[in-house]
Amino acid sequence: xxxxxxxxxxxxxxxxxxxxxxxxxxxxxxxxxxxxxxxxxxxxxxxxxxxxxxxxxxxxxxxxxxxxxxxxxxxxxxxxxxxxxxxxxxxxxxxxxxxxxxxxxxxxxxxxxxxxxxxxxxxxxxxxxxxxxxxxxxxxxxxxxxxxxxxxxxxxxxxxx
Amino acid sequence: xxxxxxxxxxxxxxxxxxxxxxxxxxxxxxxxxxxxxxxxxxxxxxxxxxxxxxxxxxxxxxxxxxxxxxxxxxxxxxxxxxxxxxxxxxxxxxxxxxxxxxxxxxxxxxxxxxxxxxxxxxxxxxxxxxxxxxxxxxxxxxxxxxxxxxxxxxxxx
Numbered sequence: 001x002x003x004x005x006x007x008x009x010x011x012x013x014x015x016x017x018x019x020x021x022x023x024x025x026x027x028x029x030x031x032x033x034x035x036x037x038x039x040x041x042x043x044x045x046x047x048x049x050x051x052x053x054x055x056x057x058x059x060x061x062x063x064x065x066x067x068x069x070x071x072x073x074x075x076x077x078x079x080x081x082x083x084x085x086x087x088x089x090x091x092x093x094x095x096x097x098x099x100x101x102x103x104x105x106x107x108x109x110x111x112x113x114x115x116x117x118x119x120x121x122x123x124x125x126x127x128x129x130x131x132x133x134x135x136x137x138x139x140x141x142x143x144x145x146x147x148x149x150x151x152x153x154x155x156x157x158x159x160x161x
Numbered sequence: 162x163x164x165x166x167x168x169x170x171x172x173x174x175x176x177x178x179x180x181x182x183x184x185x186x187x188x189x190x191x192x193x194x195x196x197x198x199x200x201x202x203x204x205x206x207x208x209x210x211x212x213x214x215x216x217x218x219x220x221x222x223x224x225x226x227x228x229x230x231x232x233x234x235x236x237x238x239x240x241x242x243x244x245x246x247x248x249x250x251x252x253x254x255x256x257x258x259x260x261x262x263x264x265x266x267x268x269x270x271x272x273x274x275x276x277x278x279x280x281x282x283x284x285x286x287x288x289x290x291x292x293x294x295x296x297x298x299x300x301x302x303x304x305x306x307x308x309x310x311x312x313x314x315x316x317x318x
Contacts, residue, residue, distance in 0.1 A: 003207055003214050004207060034201075035232070039188075039232040039233050040188060041232075041235070041236040042169065042244050043239050044244070068249045069228075069232040073228040074202050076202070076204065077202035077203040077204045077205075077228075078203065080205040081205035084205070084206050085205045085206055085207070086206075087206055088208070088218055089208075089227070090257050091257055092256050092257070093304070094252075094253060094255060095251075095253065097250065097251040098251060101248070145252065152218075
């Protein structure tokens, strides 16, 4: 038994292929409040219902919006077993956009499209760039970002496999 | 004694291009923070939660989840940059520059890169370049982010 799966090494990713990650995650009020506070994000639109009630035209019809950094972290989490279980590090993220707001009770899914593969400065791992998207069940994309990950090479870590 | 209201956060008009904000507080990332964040966001990379495995890859122990590093560096910047924001629009050129371990203390600073009006009169877009450091002053993260921010005393249509 190995700690990580054998289907998510550098060699396993095919440029142009989209991986539809199975699991979804309903983002709860608790998720939003706990993580917003834990990382010391003090923007009240994430956690003060009274403030958004008083100015619903500015604040999403009087709803607290889930902090985007949490949405991104959950989206990466949903994609992680298929894309970065064998990663050595997250390296870069670029062209990130929160394209639609997420509210308490929304469910998000994730998919990753392999954009690019290249050698890294170490022999045992290569760089894979994914376009990561988080979306709701109706297809509305809530976050998209290009994510470059340093991933172990099967040729180095699974010798003789 | 009369009472006084202490307001926090900045409006669109408050930002000057070229100004550098050195954000206060700083934050030591604990093992508990990292385990909790990684588990609840269901991140499957064992470098974040299996010490023996992380060490087998050459790390000195469990690594702090990159998304937690990003969120803490970001979170520390909010009071100065985006407490009055209507929306945090995205991320550009984000680079993870150094491994962060539990026990490391992160600080954050941000440069005002640009600002422009938006299509609605009550708000504008400001772009910031934020850099996160560890306790040795080494850069651990940098990125730019555009933010949609309220203007002072302009009512929403």
